Amino acid sequence: MTLMDKESARAHFRQRRAALDAAARKAAADGLADNVLAALPELEVAPGSTVAAYLSVGSELSTAQLLPALVRAGYDVVVPICEPDYQLSWARWYEGVPLARSPRAWVDEPVGERFDHAIMSRVPLILAPGLAIDAAGNRLGQGGGYYDRFLGSLAAAPNRPLTVGAVYRHELVPAGSFESTDLDIPLDGAVTDEALTWFGNQASGRTV
Numbered sequence: 349m350t351l352m353d354k355e356s357a358r359a360h361f362r363q364r365r366a367a368l369d370a371a372a373r374k375a376a377a378d379g380l381a382d383n384v385l386a387a388l389p390e391l392e393v394a395p396g397s398t399v400a401a402y403l404s405v406g407s408e409l410s411t412a413q414l415l416p417a418l419v420r421a422g423y424d425v426v427v428p429i430c431e432p433d434y435q436l437s438w439a440r441w442y443e444g445v446p447l448a449r450s451p452r453a454w455v456d457e458p459v460g461e462r463f464d465h466a467i468m469s470r471v472p473l474i475l476a477p478g479l480a481i482d483a484a485g486n487r488l489g490q491g492g493g494y495y496d497r498f499l500g501s502l503a504a505a506p507n508r509p510l511t512v513g514a515v516y517r518h519e520l521v522p523a524g525s526f527e528s529t530d531l532d533i534p535l536d537g538a539v540t541d542e543a544l545t546w547f548g549n550q551a552s553g554r555t556v
Contacts, residue, residue: 353526353527365516380414385414396422397472398470400427400438400473400475401415405455430453440458445460469505472510476499481513487499503533
């Protein structure tokens with residue numbers, strides 16, 4: 349794959365997602381849930397911990413199986429809320445939580461108490477959505493900028509959570525497949541329906 353600018357890459361990966369049928373999407377969602385749940389003990393993310401995930405929409409790699417599986421396994425789950433100035437807050441997700449359409453993005457969000465950035469001090473793992481991730485950990489987002497700013501804000505945190513992007517297996521691509529800039533904060537890893545892969549320093553000693 350040759351280097352694509354971000355807009356061309358977004359169009360490419362959106363087109364490939366649109367071509368996936370319902371069976372393929374369901375299988376990928378099942379695999380995502382299995383791989384995340386299997387990895388948590390080795391990552392020393394114990395039940396009772398809070399995991400930051402995302403409430404999938406459209407053709408995103410679905411968390412419809414993952415989120416309830418995390419709750420049943422004893423984890424607290426928080427998902428993002430789009431706030432003004434492209435900032436994120438967080439709200440608890442549980443089965444049956446009331447949802448409302450965000451006024452700022454094409455996503456549904458839980459109705460209820462919102463938590464600011466400080467909640468990340470007790471979150472050991474963040475599962476972030478993306479359109480693609482390359483082997484250097486660069487994440488291609490939808491272009492809204494919410495996660496770019498959020499991940500950037502974590503870069504200097506003393507106890508920064510592990511950051512793992514969730515993508516379909518064909519969206520984990522070689523380094524240099526799409527444009528990245530100095531403002532893009534590399535992820536620690538990527539999880540697909542096939543495996544959990546670590547990048548850079550996180551790859552050392554990781555066998556998940």
